[in-house]
Amino acid sequence: MTNFIQQIVSGLASGGIYALLALAIVLIHRSTGVINFAQGEMATLSAFVCWTLMDHGWAFWPAFGATLLLSFFGGVTLQAVVIRPIQNGPLIGIVILTIGLLIAINGLDTWIWGGAAKQFHGPFSTAPIRVGGVAFSKQDLGVIAVALVAVVLIGALFTRTRLGLGLRAAAVNPVEARLVGIRVAAMLALGWGLAATLGAVAGVMAAPSLFLEPNMMQTVLLYSFAAAVLGGMDSPIGAVVGGLLLGVLLNLVGTYVHWIGGELRLATALAVILGVLLVRPSGLFGRTALRRA
Amino acid sequence: MRVKLIAFVIGVLVLIVLPFVLTDFRTVQLATVGAYFIAILGLDVLTGHSGQISLGHGAFMAVGAYTTAILMANHGVRDLWTIPIAAVVAGVIGLLAGVPALRLSGLYLALATFGIAVVLPTILKKFDHFTGGSTGITLFGKPTQTGHGAGIWGMTNNQWLYALTWTIGTVVFLIAWWLLDSRFGRSLRAIRDSELAATASGVNRAKYKVLAFGVSAAFAGVGGALFAINVAYVAPDTFPIQLSLYLLVGAVVGFFGSIWEPCSVRC
Numbered sequence: 001m002t003n004f005i006q007q008i009v010s011g012l013a014s015g016g017i018y019a020l021l022a023l024a025i026v027l028i029h030r031s032t033g034v035i036n037f038a039q040g041e042m043a044t045l046s047a048f049v050c051w052t053l054m055d056h057g058w059a060f061w062p063a064f065g066a067t068l069l070l071s072f073f074g075g076v077t078l079q080a081v082v083i084r085p086i087q088n089g090p091l092i093g094i095v096i097l098t099i100g101l102l103i104a105i106n107g108l109d110t111w112i113w114g115g116a117a118k119q120f121h122g123p124f125s126t127a128p129i130r131v132g133g134v135a136f137s138k139q140d141l142g143v144i145a146v147a148l149v150a151v152v153l154i155g156a157l158f159t160r161t162r163l164g165l166g167l168r169a170a171a172v173n174p175v176e177a178r179l180v181g182i183r184v185a186a187m188l189a190l191g192w193g194l195a196a197t198l199g200a201v202a203g204v205m206a207a208p209s210l211f212l213e214p215n216m217m218q219t220v221l222l223y224s225f226a227a228a229v230l231g232g233m234d235s236p237i238g239a240v241v242g243g244l245l246l247g248v249l250l251n252l253v254g255t256y257v258h259w260i261g262g263e264l265r266l267a268t269a270l271a272v273i274l275g276v277l278l279v280r281p282s283g284l285f286g287r288t289a290l291r292r293a
Numbered sequence: 294m295r296v297k298l299i300a301f302v303i304g305v306l307v308l309i310v311l312p313f314v315l316t317d318f319r320t321v322q323l324a325t326v327g328a329y330f331i332a333i334l335g336l337d338v339l340t341g342h343s344g345q346i347s348l349g350h351g352a353f354m355a356v357g358a359y360t361t362a363i364l365m366a367n368h369g370v371r372d373l374w375t376i377p378i379a380a381v382v383a384g385v386i387g388l389l390a391g392v393p394a395l396r397l398s399g400l401y402l403a404l405a406t407f408g409i410a411v412v413l414p415t416i417l418k419k420f421d422h423f424t425g426g427s428t429g430i431t432l433f434g435k436p437t438q439t440g441h442g443a444g445i446w447g448m449t450n451n452q453w454l455y456a457l458t459w460t461i462g463t464v465v466f467l468i469a470w471w472l473l474d475s476r477f478g479r480s481l482r483a484i485r486d487s488e489l490a491a492t493a494s495g496v497n498r499a500k501y502k503v504l505a506f507g508v509s510a511a512f513a514g515v516g517g518a519l520f521a522i523n524v525a526y527v528a529p530d531t532f533p534i535q536l537s538l539y540l541l542v543g544a545v546v547g548f549f550g551s552i553w554e555p556c557s558v559r560c
Contacts, residue, residue, distance in 0.1 A: 270408040
């Protein structure tokens, strides 16, 4: 039983990371209809930036804050420079562009920091806390807390502020949003900035347990895709719930189904993606898209 | 048409001359390029012409490569005969993959195929009694290698690999040319440009989309088989997600949507 509870908590921790990245993917997909395949590599780049700052003697939290800021502006710039010119082109073109970004950022990471895995000292120790006979790792609890704060802040931004209203309006109906005076182009860039920031949180939180190297987020990206698909590609709440559910599910399956174990963890995530897409493409929370045949 | 024929003839002449000019090592490198060329041709049929994006074409290459490797290493089949078998196996798997793909529109197909490519190495490692696990399968020195030890028509082993790969590459290119110039190719492009209009004109949408998957996978299977024969070694990490992404980059840079007109990029 204690093992069961521990597995759930550590599942929530990895699920929190999936949720953050899935939320980033959903934000971009909702506003532009594009899946950003470079989201994982952007997160890795952010983690590298944070590592470099810490390597220069910064403490973790200031370095983290600076990384988030840099990532935000990086995301905005990326959208304005690379994505905007082909925004109205065919969808496959944009997908291929994000694939190109994936390869480019991965190459950039390897070029600057090399391919060797680096130890990343996170803010939380891996020491256990005992609660009634069950040992939780401080790191897991810390990651869950950070993920929750990030999700609540983003949620508040979208639902409680004027800016959030503009962001939502631009996503739902760009033409009418522009008619009522919302600067849609700026909102789209802002969306990419926010997604990059969320990704940065995910990358920095994942780095201590995964070790920092250019391919660090590649599997996390697949888990996040699974989370986003599970929750519904257009539903931010779905992304968060999907991420947490998936984290817990994968941990429990990995622990208790021996045939799957750790080796087929990724395959389980793929099965979730394929299963949901084929059976219920709108996911748990998404709206069913109707289209004229 | 005449311009295309001239370009084709010049291409073939260059391919014939190259091994006489290049070092042995460059020759075998170019042979591997040939294997990628065939796989990219396949991807072009699927993504460029039928408009179905695949971020996981490396998986079909892996199917072809493992078919060849397992047949050569465990069943004593000579390498040449494994190539058509690899094409059939990959093609059938492609057809089977094409059916669920009908239900997935553009982005979601990209997502699903991306997932398959990411997961593939872990699956190859899991079923190790069949695939040799992480250590893979070594083909070097197996008696089923045709070119082993040199001596076929006075060619070195590397020249033999080059000749084999590019001969098949040329044949596959001609097949692709013929296919895409025929009713099949026209139907694919009609579906890509407007499914509604194509269906209204009597094009069987499901049939052609699934067929495109099968043909494309069969090409990739041939590419994979030749890759295995050239490198004489297959392992799960020979087929990472990067391979699939590079194939797509190759298709985009090379000849998206037309095996002839790179300027008419339409994706």
